[in-house]
Amino acid sequence: MTALEIAAAVRAGERSARSVAEEHLAAIAGREAELHAFNLVTAEQALAAADAVDAKVAAGADPGPLAGVPIALKDNLCTTGIPTTCSSKILDGWKPPYDATVVTRLTAAGAVAVGKTNLDEFAMGSSTENSAFGPSKNPHDPTKVPGGSSGGSAVAVAAGFAPLALGSDTGGSIRQPAALCGVVGVKPTYGRVSRYGLVAFASSLDQIGPFAATVADAAALYEVIAGYDPADSTSIPEAVPTVLDHLTDGVDGLRVGLVTELCQAEGIAPDVSARVRAAAEALSAAGAKVEEVSVPAVIYGLSAYYLIAPAEASSNLARYDGVRYGLRVDAPTTGEMYDRTRTAGFGPEVMRRIMLGTYALSAGYYDAFYGQAQKVRTLILRDFEAAYERFDVLLSPTSPTTAFALGAKADPLAMYLNDVCTIPSNLAGHPALSVPFGVGDDGLPVGVQVMAGALDEVTMFRVAAALEGAPA
Amino acid sequence: MASLSRDEVAHVAKLARLQLTDEQIDTFTPQLAAILDHAADVEALDLADVPPTSHPYPLANVWRPDVARNAGIRDAVLAAAPSTEDGMFRVPPVLGEAP
Numbered sequence: 312m313t314a315l316e317i318a319a320a321v322r323a324g325e326r327s328a329r330s331v332a333e334e335h336l337a338a339i340a341g342r343e344a345e346l347h348a349f350n351l352v353t354a355e356q357a358l359a360a361a362d363a364v365d366a367k368v369a370a371g372a373d374p375g376p377l378a379g380v381p382i383a384l385k386d387n388l389c390t391t392g393i394p395t396t397c398s399s400k401i402l403d404g405w406k407p408p409y410d411a412t413v414v415t416r417l418t419a420a421g422a423v424a425v426g427k428t429n430l431d432e433f434a435m436g437s438s439t440e441n442s443a444f445g446p447s448k449n450p451h452d453p454t455k456v457p458g459g460s461s462g463g464s465a466v467a468v469a470a471g472f473a474p475l476a477l478g479s480d481t482g483g484s485i486r487q488p489a490a491l492c493g494v495v496g497v498k499p500t501y502g503r504v505s506r507y508g509l510v511a512f513a514s515s516l517d518q519i520g521p522f523a524a525t526v527a528d529a530a531a532l533y534e535v536i537a538g539y540d541p542a543d544s545t546s547i548p549e550a551v552p553t554v555l556d557h558l559t560d561g562v563d564g565l566r567v568g569l570v571t572e573l574c575q576a577e578g579i580a581p582d583v584s585a586r587v588r589a590a591a592e593a594l595s596a597a598g599a600k601v602e603e604v605s606v607p608a609v610i611y612g613l614s615a616y617y618l619i620a621p622a623e624a625s626s627n628l629a630r631y632d633g634v635r636y637g638l639r640v641d642a643p644t645t646g647e648m649y650d651r652t653r654t655a656g657f658g659p660e661v662m663r664r665i666m667l668g669t670y671a672l673s674a675g676y677y678d679a680f681y682g683q684a685q686k687v688r689t690l691i692l693r694d695f696e697a698a699y700e701r702f703d704v705l706l707s708p709t710s711p712t713t714a715f716a717l718g719a720k721a722d723p724l725a726m727y728l729n730d731v732c733t734i735p736s737n738l739a740g741h742p743a744l745s746v747p748f749g750v751g752d753d754g755l756p757v758g759v760q761v762m763a764g765a766l767d768e769v770t771m772f773r774v775a776a777a778l779e780g781a782p783a
Numbered sequence: 784m785a786s787l788s789r790d791e792v793a794h795v796a797k798l799a800r801l802q803l804t805d806e807q808i809d810t811f812t813p814q815l816a817a818i819l820d821h822a823a824d825v826e827a828l829d830l831a832d833v834p835p836t837s838h839p840y841p842l843a844n845v846w847r848p849d850v851a852r853n854a855g856i857r858d859a860v861l862a863a864a865p866s867t868e869d870g871m872f873r874v875p876p877v878l879g880e881a882p
Contacts, residue, residue: 406863408856611828653799662799680826683826740839
């Protein structure tokens with residue numbers, strides 16, 4: 312059942328939220344040992360939340376638009392009294408004293424959280440192999456990675472553990488695992504969804520967004536989590552237009568641009584390119600006007616991102632010092648305690664990024680690296696703005712390849728190249744999503760990326776719905 | 784053109800408060816150098832006339848009424864800390880050894 316079907320049945324009293332929760336907990340029990348989607352399954356809390364929904368239905372109260380729908384939460388979203396680890400040893404034993412705004416909104420909407428999903432440590436990675444608790448596995452082929460960093464959330468939806476999940480996307484961390492696991496993954500406009508209670512990685516890029524098996528379910532979850540939040544100073548104070556009402560509007564007359572630089576980027580596999588061309592043809596057949604478009608500055612996106620994101624991370628992760636939460640390794644002095652705690656608590660990829668960011672921000676290198684990267688960000692925004700004057704949405708691959716084997720990309724730079732198509736939308740702050748569109752030569756899912764201008768999620772979702780309905 | 788030395792990596796690790804072993808420095812040095820070399824394309828651009836973007840949207844200061852609020856989570860915050868005393872975070876001596 313889709314999330315919308317579950318919510319309709321629970322709201323109508325045709326199904327109990329408890330039976331839905333039990334069914335999904337049983338699915339988790341069946342395959343979790345093999346796939347490792349979760350850092351923690353919160354079965355007890357899920358059943359209690361389901362009972363609360365059922366009590367509301369019984370009392371004739373409105374149980375919310377996602378009544379009884381199980382949802383998996385990326386383990387960098389704060390949940391009161393429930394461990395939130397970011398898949399890092401440095402947050403060992405920490406239980407947040409408050410809920411992220413998205414969690415508060417989900418609870419109010421009647422959704423039932425079933426657990427906290429695995430990720431690359433502090434969301435830094437593209438495979439979940441950087442998790443301190445071991446990698447998640449791709450449900451379509453457990454010898455392959457699920458993508459990352461929100462790999463556990465993608466696995467949870469693809470394996471039927473929950474119809475919905477939340478992830479966070481700083482450089483592609485929702486869209487890439489969605490593509491590799493054959494589900495829908497959405498990064499909304501920066502500022503559309505409150506970041507309050509999302510453990511910070513790179514604050515000018517991070518955005519929370521939905522995973523779902525269908526475009527309509529992703530839209531329903533987006534509608535619940537989007538909207539202004541005074542607790543996040545970068546939250547956009549504007550009303551959120553309904554998406555669900557426009558999913559069947561079709562694409563007749565829409566202008567679709569196929570981004571030349573991203574379709575021809577280094578490492579894009581021919582079978583992935585073929586699927587993106589097929590998606591363009593499907594939209595054309597449905598009445599859209601499809602043309603190639605050049606967005607020249609995106610070729611510098613990867614380099615700019617791997618200076619900006621580590622720079623922001625090196626600052627954000629300075630807070631992990633053993634004083635206020637998580638791990639502390641004792642030492643005779645406070646300074647030594649900081650050093651020992653951070654050295655014991657962070658994994659190698661987090662250390663690499665902290666050092667890269669520290670270097671890019673250091674005296675003598677600031678202008679050459681961080682300063683230049685910020686100027687490239689301006690170029691990317693300008694080029695996108697020019698493209699969106701001529702096109703309603705832009706199309707590209709989500710990931711250069713289908714899911715790769717666990718352990719195949721031990722070289723950090725090789726791993727970073729996975730993000731080439733997803734990074735530009737983060738640098739621009741624009742919405743983008745990945746929708747499955749057939750399979751590659753290996754039979755594994757391929758995702759097509761649909762990008763739109765700032766705040767135009769409605770058009771982006773419409774195009775995704777058209778692709779979902781088209782023969783792949 | 785960035786070519787990162789072993790000494791620079793050791794220095795940056797110290798700034799970032801990480802105690803790396805010689806072996807870790809040997810591993811990280813070529814990895815970080817490769818990433819910085821990849822960024823040479825950005826370093827080489829002539830962008831003298833381009834303003835920087837620090838954030839996707841132009842942000843104005845965000846104000847709220849100057850009203851005291853109590854989130855009511857002080858005890859929970861302290862309970863989550865590794866060591867506390869009298870409602871404060873406790874740390875080892877900042878200067879020198881404990882007496």
